Amino acid sequence: MLFNSFEFICIFFPLVTGLYFALPHRWRWLLLLVASCWFYMAFVPVYILILAFTILVDYFAGLWIEQSDGRKRKLLLTASIIANVGVLAFFKYFNFLNESIAEVVRGLGFHYGVPDLGIILPIGLSFHTFQSLSYTIEVYRRNHPAERRLGIFALYVMFYPQLVAGPIERPQALLPQFHARRRFNADDFQYGLTRMAFGFFKKVVVADRLAPYVDAVYADIPGSNGLTILVATVFFAVQIYCDFSGYSDIAIGAARVMGFRLMENFRRPYLSTSVSEFWSRWHISLSSWFRDYLYIPLGGNRVVKWRWYYNLFIVFLVSGLWHGANWTYVIWGGLHGTYLVAALVLRPATDRLGRALPGLLTRAFGLLSTFTLVTLAWVFFRATTAGDAILGLRKMVTMQGAWHVGNGHVATSMFHFFGCTAVIGLLLLSGKLPMDLRVRHPRTFVTTTVLLILLLGRNGGDFIYFQF
Amino acid sequence: MPWRFLLPVLAGIVLGCAVLDPLITHGLAWSNPSFGAAKVHRLFTELHPDEVAIIGSSRADGSYVPELIHPAAWNYGIEETGYDVTRMILGQELAKPKPGPVIINFDHTFFSPYQPSIAHFIPEVRQAAVAECFAQRLHWYNQVPTLRYFGVMDEYVKAFLSKYTSGTVRSKGGIFVNNAAPPGELAGMVQRRNATRHAWIPHPKEEQAWIDLLASTKRTLVVVVAPYHPAYLQTDTNPAAVQEYLGRMQALPHVHVIDLSAMPLPDSCFQNTTHVNWEGAVRFSKELRSRLNALGLLPIGQE
Incomplete structure (x- = not known):
């Protein structure tokens, strides 16, 4: 569903907001989750399964990472990263890589027979993948405890306002907000x-x-x-x-x-x-994501000059x-x-x-x-x-x-x-x-x-x- | 509570919409009599008993100079109008208690699916005929003051501004391009036209419905084919089909067909291969008037 559609402005948004305040706290997460699924499925309904896969993988990865130490902990994080990046790579980069390889191989005069899969990119894939990844990384870094409730974690990945184009949130900032009881605030x-x-x-x-x-x-x-x-x-x-x-x-x-x-x-x-x-x-949420999860792990600016430039x-x-x-x-x-x-x-x-x-x-x-x-x-x-x-x-x-x-x-x-x-x-x-x-x-x-x-x-x- | 914020905002928006809507409608949409919205408004809300209505597509709009055809003629041509809309407009015209003839410009692609801009019709969206004709393209918000104009304001502003620009001549609803296409440009258009072929595409259901509509009145109907550039006619692979359908219309006792599609005109009379310019429109309108007079089809008198 597009924000700039009459369905969103005149039906979805007032309805969800109205119901949110009408419902008691214990049901609000469910309302937001259902609304988010409805919002996402307005595009290509079947792609909700990709989101479900990411959610399940990272939910259990978070729980297991929290309970493990040492090599196993690192292994679980690696598995979560591979699963997330794997989905992203398949849906977003397969055709690109395939075409690039085909061009090189054909350029060298060889036959290349791997066909284009004609995949339609799931909407907002890079956004919710990165948001989900930030959760497992933060749990791994012990900056945030693993979320026990699957529904709340699913909502963290799928929260409709920022589901398809961010801002890419961090678990520390968003997850506690789903647990907090809140009353209507006029301001x-x-x-x-x-x-x-x-x-x-x-x-x-x-x-x-x-x-x-x-x-x-x-x-x-x-x-x-x-x-x-x-x-x-x-x-x-x-x-x-x-x-x-x-x-x-x-x-x-x-x-x-x-x-x-x-x-x-x-x-x-x-x-x-x-x-x-x-x-x-x-795009502060993406810049800070790359800073925290790629630039700093690469060494950031606390390295020799050439390495800093390289990073x-x-x-x-x-x-x-x-x-x-x-x-x-x-x-x-x-x-x-x-x-x-x-x-x-x-x-x-x-x-x-x-x-x-x-x-x-x-x-x-x-x-x-x-x-x-x-x-x-x-x-x-x-x-x-x-x-x-x-x-x-x-x-x-x-x-x-x-x-x-x-x-x-x-x-x-x-x-x-x-x-x-x-x-x-x-x-x-x-x-x-x-x-x-x-x-x-x-x-x-x-x-x-x-x-x-x-x-x-x-x-x-x-x-x-x-x-x- | 949310209402303390929402109510004044909603009241402001409702008030704003209520004030802006008539300003847009009267000040912009209907401001230029040569713009489609003004023509549709005139068609649905005004009765000029002696008027000779000219209806059709952009070829009607830009080819028929009303003042040269009859003192009471009015050009209702709207660009991108095809069978559906012309049928609705003719139906509305025939429903009026008027004795005079109706001049209908007939294109070789009359039954092709054209989609005129909805902007011409939104101000009259409450008219049953308009609502029925555009049922597929109208939304609920096209009934809401001001909101109904969302996304089409550009066209009204353009129409409003065009009253103050040079390059066109306006006459009783008609709008005519002053200049011919530059020779090189027209040559390019002719070349592109020569590289393609077109032909009458049969639409049996619509063709019969149109004949039925023409047959449903006793008023004199004059079906006219305005001039095309020779390149257009030469690339028609089945001209006999057009003639056959013109013949079907001519067979009705009160319908007269005047085919001026091949009227000899120099290149200086064209803006492209399907539309004449002001010079072409003048020559064509004079020729049409003499033909109509010869057939005794024009009423005597002035509006």
């Missing part, structure tokens, strides 16, 4: 609806308006001129932010209405003055691969890894330059250069093939083609272009709001936002991050 309710309204605004008004322009241009990179591709890429930078952070706002808001607190996932990332800062503001680069390469089974995502991750390593290598020089220049200028330069670097990397993230991405970059850099936005070959009328710039203007205006969205007049804010959505919104489709 939570009000704040939750405020977050949801703003999330819908970002998705339906901004992201869905930019999507047709971006889609049309990226579907025809060879037929588009440099300026059009540049505009489409900047639009995509805004689109993906509004799409994903909009989803996170709705998720955080929907949970908050019932009194649950989910972690923040975005903190105005395009206001970052360095790529490193960008990653502390963008950083590997983490971003894996992060790229996490996003999708395509070389374009690997290159995107690799680019970010390169940016970070380059920033570390050049730090003495940039520090000296920063001290020499006025603060405002340094900040403006940092802001602009970070946005440029991040946006350039988005080209690989959005393009269908690496070839398309390289062609797009080349056209952008050389400003190849006519000097106007849109052309006869792509559906990008000037009306649509101005519509896109207008909603970006609205988004920039929303920057005046407090970052935590604690607005002074929440009733007026929600009412105005809903009316703006009705007037300016578009019938968009899925959230971009559902595919991951």
